[in-house]
Amino acid sequence: xxxxxxxxxxxxxxxxxxxxxxxxxxxxxxxxxxxxxxxxxxxxxxxxxxxxxxxxxxxxxxxxxxxxxxxxxxxxxxxxxxxxxxxxxxxxxxxxxxxxxxxxxxxxxxxxxxxxxxxxxxxxxxxxxxxxxxxxxxxxxxxxxxxxxxxxxxxxxxxxxxxxxxxxxxxxxxxxxxxxxxxxxxxxxxxxxxxxxxx
Numbered sequence: 201x202x203x204x205x206x207x208x209x210x211x212x213x214x215x216x217x218x219x220x221x222x223x224x225x226x227x228x229x230x231x232x233x234x235x236x237x238x239x240x241x242x243x244x245x246x247x248x249x250x251x252x253x254x255x256x257x258x259x260x261x262x263x264x265x266x267x268x269x270x271x272x273x274x275x276x277x278x279x280x281x282x283x284x285x286x287x288x289x290x291x292x293x294x295x296x297x298x299x300x301x302x303x304x305x306x307x308x309x310x311x312x313x314x315x316x317x318x319x320x321x322x323x324x325x326x327x328x329x330x331x332x333x334x335x336x337x338x339x340x341x342x343x344x345x346x347x348x349x350x351x352x353x354x355x356x357x358x359x360x361x362x363x364x365x366x367x368x369x370x371x372x373x374x375x376x377x378x379x380x381x382x383x384x385x386x387x388x389x390x391x392x393x394x395x396x397x398x399x
Contacts, residue, residue, distance in 0.1 A: 236272050240265035241319065247312035247329050248275035251284060254310045254366050257347070257384075259355040267322040267378035269355075273313065278333060279363060281391045285331040290314065294371075297321035303368030303385055304330030307337050310366040322378040328368060337394040338367055338387035347384070351377035363388055 238244035240262060248254060256274035261267070278285075288311065294300040296318040304310060312329030348355040351374045359366070368385040 236270040238271055238315070240268045240270065241317045243314075243316040244271065245312070245314045246271075246273050248273075252277050252311065253331070254312070255359040257355065257357045257382075259348075261348075261352050261354065261379055263352065263378075266317070266319060268317055268324070269379075271313070271315070274358075275311070278309065278365070279389075282333040282336055282389060284333070285311075286334050288329065288331040291328045291330055294326045296323040296325045297373060297375075299370075299372050301368075301370040302328065304328055304332075306330075306332050307335070307389075308332045308367070309389070310368065323373060323380070333389070335393035335395075336389045336391070338365075338389055341367065341385060341387040343370065343383040344386060345383070346381040348381065351379040351381060355382070357382070357384060359386070365389060 237246045252275040254273055255276045258272045258274075259269045261269050287306075289308070291302060291304060294302055296316075308330030309332075310328050311331045314327040314329065315324045317324050344357065347357045364386050365388070366384050367387050370383050370385070371380045373380050
């Protein structure tokens with residue numbers, strides 16, 4: 201192929217692939233110098249910028265620091281087809297020391313996390329910050345594998361496809377290891393309004 205033609209068509213193919221095909225999100229920007237959003241045994245509140253959603257979660261565990269974890273998150277803009285968020289809110293608190301399952305109500309997508317550490321149970325309570333995009337609805341939902349793979353290990357969960365969104369999570373808690381394993385609830389979203397109010 202002529203080099204001039206290649207120089208013309210390669211950028212067009214790259215743009216089309218990025219807009220219409222599944223592609224890798226990364227590399228992720230976890231914030232300034234990859235700093236953690238919390239310190240051990242302290243609460244934190246992390247929210248993505250307006251119009252962005254969580255696409256990656258990173259964490260490291262320390263038994264000597266109260267069996268607690270450091271956390272960091274990466275955000276990316278939601279697809280333009282979803283439009284702007286029409287409302288955002290904090291979901292109900294998921295209590296420390298228990299297993300739980302939660303999705304964002306009103307078809308929301310996870311755009312932040314809030315957490316408080318409780319030394320009495322060596323665990324954290326959690327809340328999701330959720331944003332709704334008009335009346336878009338989830339479909340083709342699935343659970344990720346467990347993060348981390350084993351209690352006490354480092355965790356690095358990344359969304360690899362542009363049109364998949366985190367809607368919630370289910371967690372198990374080990375009373376022996378004083379740690380959690382997470383499975384994230386991932387869905388695609390319709391590009392049109394749908395009638396379901398609270399899925």
